[in-house]
Amino acid sequence: MNIDSRPSPKDGTPVWRAEMIVDTRSILGEGPLWDVDESVLWWIDTKNHLVHRYSPADGSNVSYDVGDQVGAVVLRERGGLLLALRSGFAGFDPQKGEVEIIVDPESHLPENRLNDGKVDPRGRFWGGSMEDAEVNMDRGALYCLHTDRHFEKILGGVGVSNGIVWSTDAKTMYYVDSPTRRVDVFDYDDESGTVANRRVAFRIPDGMGFPDGMAIDVEDKLWVALWGAHCVGRFAPETGELLGVVEVPTSHVSACAFGGPNLDELFVTTARVHMADEQLQEEPHAGSLFHAHVGVRGRTFPAYAG
Numbered sequence: 001m002n003i004d005s006r007p008s009p010k011d012g013t014p015v016w017r018a019e020m021i022v023d024t025r026s027i028l029g030e031g032p033l034w035d036v037d038e039s040v041l042w043w044i045d046t047k048n049h050l051v052h053r054y055s056p057a058d059g060s061n062v063s064y065d066v067g068d069q070v071g072a073v074v075l076r077e078r079g080g081l082l083l084a085l086r087s088g089f090a091g092f093d094p095q096k097g098e099v100e101i102i103v104d105p106e107s108h109l110p111e112n113r114l115n116d117g118k119v120d121p122r123g124r125f126w127g128g129s130m131e132d133a134e135v136n137m138d139r140g141a142l143y144c145l146h147t148d149r150h151f152e153k154i155l156g157g158v159g160v161s162n163g164i165v166w167s168t169d170a171k172t173m174y175y176v177d178s179p180t181r182r183v184d185v186f187d188y189d190d191e192s193g194t195v196a197n198r199r200v201a202f203r204i205p206d207g208m209g210f211p212d213g214m215a216i217d218v219e220d221k222l223w224v225a226l227w228g229a230h231c232v233g234r235f236a237p238e239t240g241e242l243l244g245v246v247e248v249p250t251s252h253v254s255a256c257a258f259g260g261p262n263l264d265e266l267f268v269t270t271a272r273v274h275m276a277d278e279q280l281q282e283e284p285h286a287g288s289l290f291h292a293h294v295g296v297r298g299r300t301f302p303a304y305a306g
Contacts, residue, residue: 014244018268022061022289029269029287031072034259034300041259041267044070064094072117075303082304084114084127089145105143105151116162121170123147123305124193128161137179147306163214176211202240213255217298225253232256250286258298266294
C-alpha cells in the first residue's frame with residue numbers, strides 16, 4: 001500500500017492529537033480492545049506473535065508470546081481470550097499461557113493468515129483473512145465463528161479483511177476491505193447473524209490513505225484508522241463526511257478502540273512494517289501505542305459467547 005499525506009480538515013472540524021503511551025515499536029501493532037471489567041487494553045503485535053495487556057492505572061504493558069501470527073484478540077465469556085491466528089481461531093488463557101486451536105477455516109491456504117475481527121451483538125466472532133505476502137489481493141475471506149464453534153464463510157474474494165462494527169440497533173454492519181478504499185455496509189439480521197444487500201457506505205478520498213481498523217461511537221459515527229495518512233478519521237457513514245481527525249505522529253495507523261472509565265478515550269495502534277530506514281528515522285516511534293482524549297463516548301464489544 002502506498003503512503004499518502006495526512007488530510008487537511010475543514011475549518012471547524014475537531015482535531016485531536018494522539019500521544020504515545022507505550023513505546024514498543026511493534027512491527028505490526030493491531031487490534032486494540034478495551035476490557036471494561038479489568039480496565040485494561042488488549043492489543044497485539046501480529047508479526048512478533050505477541051498479545052499485549054496495557055494497564056492505564058500503572059502504565060504497565062505485559063506481553064504474551066502466543067507462538068503464531070495473531071490478527072485479532074477478543075474477550076471470551078468463559079474467561080480468557082479468543083484469538084485469530086495464522087493457524088486458525090484459538091482460545092488463549094493468559095494465566096497459563098495455553099493456546100487451544102478451535103478450527104482453521106483456511107487450512108487449505110497456507111499462504112494466508114487471519115486478520116482483524118470483532119464480536120457481534122449476539123456473541124459470534126467475525127474474522128477475516130488475507131494473503132500474508134499481500135501480492136494477490138483477492139485470496140482473503142470473511143468468516144463468522146458461531147457460538148457452537150462451527151464457522152461459516154460469509155465473503156470471498158477479499159483483499160485485506162479489516163475493520164468491522166455494528167450499529168446500535170444491530171440492523172447494520174460496516175466492513176472494510178482495505179485495498180478497495182471503501183467502507184461497505186450490509187443489512188444485518190442480529191438473530192441469525194446473516195448479512196445482505198452489500199453496498200458502499202462511503203469511499204476514502206484520495207490523499208487520505210487506506211481504511212484499516214475501525215471503531216464506532218454512541219452516535220453511530222465511524223472512527224477509521226487511515227493507513228498512510230497519520231490519523232484516525234471520524235466519519236458520518238450516511239454521507240462520508242469527515243467529522244473529526246485524530247492526528248498520530250506516524251504514518252502507519254492500523255486500528256483504534258474506545259476505552260477509559262467513561263469510554264471517551266481513543267487508543268490507537270501503529271506499525272513499522274514496510275517502512276524504509278529513512279522513514280523510520282523520521283518516525284522513530286512507529287509501531288507504538290498512542291492515546292487521545294476525544295470527549296466522544298464510544299462503544300465496546302461483547303465477549304465471544306462460544
